[in-house]
Amino acid sequence: MMNPVVHFEMPYDDRVRMAKFYESVFGWQTQALGEDMGNYVLATTTETGENGPEKRGAINGGFFPKKPDGPAQHPSVVVAVDDIKVSIKKVLDEGGKVLGEPMEIPGVGQYVSFVDTEGNRLSMLQPIPRNWHPPKSG
Numbered sequence: 001m002m003n004p005v006v007h008f009e010m011p012y013d014d015r016v017r018m019a020k021f022y023e024s025v026f027g028w029q030t031q032a033l034g035e036d037m038g039n040y041v042l043a044t045t046t047e048t049g050e051n052g053p054e055k056r057g058a059i060n061g062g063f064f065p066k067k068p069d070g071p072a073q074h075p076s077v078v079v080a081v082d083d084i085k086v087s088i089k090k091v092l093d094e095g096g097k098v099l100g101e102p103m104e105i106p107g108v109g110q111y112v113s114f115v116d117t118e119g120n121r122l123s124m125l126q127p128i129p130r131n132w133h134p135p136k137s138g
Contacts, residue, residue, distance in 0.1 A: 007078035008061035
């Protein structure tokens with residue numbers, strides 16, 4: 001089974017300048033998520049509905065602020081995986097390096113970055129299944 005590329009990420013120095021550039025040059029829409037989400041900026045690059053991009057094969061992305069002490073701050077692609085723990089083991093078994101522990105992105109899923117055998121930074125995401133709802137408490 002193939003795991004598809006579902007997202008891209010790129011670092012930024014100046015959020016306003018970056019947003020203006022991509023909005024003006026490519027017509028992308030950007031949405032700043034704010035301090036509580038690490039100043040991440042979503043980039044909508046294609047018509048998107050409730051279940052993601054409407055055009056087959058199209059992806060959206062995002063931008064993260066550069067940090068002087070952050071690892072491998074370069075453009076990256078995000079690959080969807082069924083089981084992030086199994087995929088982490090495969091990355092390590094094949095000579096890659098995982099950058100930290102998986103983190104939960106609320107409403108999206110489990111996410112972790114890694115470096116492949118060629119030094120490229122990528123990320124993987126175990127998405128929350130569509131139409132999933134958290135258990136009701138009480």
